[in-house]
Amino acid sequence: MYRPLVWLAVTLCLCCVGYMIIGARGPMSFVIPFRGAKIVALILVGVSISTSTVLFQTVSQNRILTPSIMGFDALYVMILTGAVFFLGGMTVAAVSAHLAFAVTACAMTLAALLLFSTLLRSAHNNLMRMILTGIVLGALFRSITDFMQRLIDPNEFAVIQAGSFARFTQIETDLLLLASVVCTIAMVLAWRMRFALDVLTLGREAAVNLGLDLQRVQMQALILTAVLVAVSTALVGPVAFLGLLVVSLARLVTPVESHGVIFISAGLISTITLIGGQTFLERVLQLSTPLSVVIDLLGGALFLILLLNGQRR
């Protein structure tokens, strides 16, 4: 077993135990299911974000872009808001949360495929064009969402409020079961692609030379990315820079070019960041700063550093 992975796993266990027991008052029969559900949700979010980021970085052949920088999660929120805007909040609220999630996730996956597969084909070796397009798309989705949210009734806004900004304290736990199933399936599929993804890191030409069906692998990876982003956005809302932060850290901690290892280490680091960070902020600092602010501050700084370093090279 690869040693850093063991240390990460141990750290994660400590974080989980800390999250469960620190400051626990009241009967354990209440605390365990209550906090347990949150931990499961944080784990799902953590691995969804890290895996989707690794997938997207490999497909887009760079180490800077992440699905959220490219506006995947903004797309999810836009579609959800669009549904409330056009169908009415009561219609959306009346259908079960599961159905709403399923429909939104499917619509988002389709839209993401249309948008990003063309982008990958036309700008695959032009990082600056990809970044620009991503930032413009993200801004576009967010403005459209904003515009629609301003027009709808405040009562209806409550339906989508949950998905509009990142929060780790109130998690949509009613989606937990469906999210875990979807997430598990996506993880298994991503895991089975790991060797093909290793080949893809050698570059398009080398991948074709080695007999990879480039189109198919890219499509699969994009679909999985979109589905995983949908899972994490549905649970905790858009988290801008977590993916970039944890995957870059994973590449430092486990400096090997193997997707098998990177998937695991990025997933572990991601869940450690969420659960450990949440334990610290929620229990030790008594919620004075939201975790998403800290993550975005660190991740945003890292994004700038990577971008400026890349420019100089």
Next chain:
Amino acid sequence: MISIRNLSYQIAGSPILTDISLDLPKRKISALIGPNGAGKSTLLSLVARLEKLQSGTITVGDLTVGACSNRELAKHLSILPQMPDHVTRLTVKELVSFGRYPYHQGRPTDEDDAAVGHALALFGLTDLAQRSVDELSGGQRQRAQIAMTFAQDTEYMLLDEPLNNLDVAGARSLMALLRELSDIHGKTIVIVLHDINYASRYADWLVAMQKGQIVVEGTPAEMVTPALLRDVFQTDADIYHIDGVPFVMV
């Protein structure tokens, strides 16, 4: 044999290749030469299915490019790829191991490991096997990449301007290596070259291209003449023969 029939290719309406029909001989080194923009690299990428065929057919041995599966073709034909810069943390051995991917799809057998070991030994990379690729010099890196395509164990090998970043020593040893691959291992090699002298010295068969068409093909001795330089390359230069090999006085 690589057979190309009635191949045409255009990008955004402007023709890059026009009605090319060409047979490239087996177990020989064929060099595509010609001025910049003649379509040599495009022709090579089409054979290697890096670009999609628009019209015409290409067959490599029994396989038809575009009709047979990518994976099947990868066991018969390899191209020395252009690699992105960030593939830095792979060791030489890991890089060479990728050459076996068409066979094992990620789960190498003993046979695959043996093939990798053989490729490393043949290319003098055994000592460097555990070094990471970004620590290598340009020539060593090129060698490692060719070792990878050798480990792929294909009958046909394509190389697009492999001498570009090499100094004289690197270029000569690479060409000598290709000669060995063709003479001893029976590989059919197609190479795009800028330098006619390297083509003349090391290739068996030259194909001269100009403006997307094949102008003339033949052995170096009959091909490299003042007329070729004048008509194809638009330059006047003297040709000298040394040991029967024609050289351009540059």
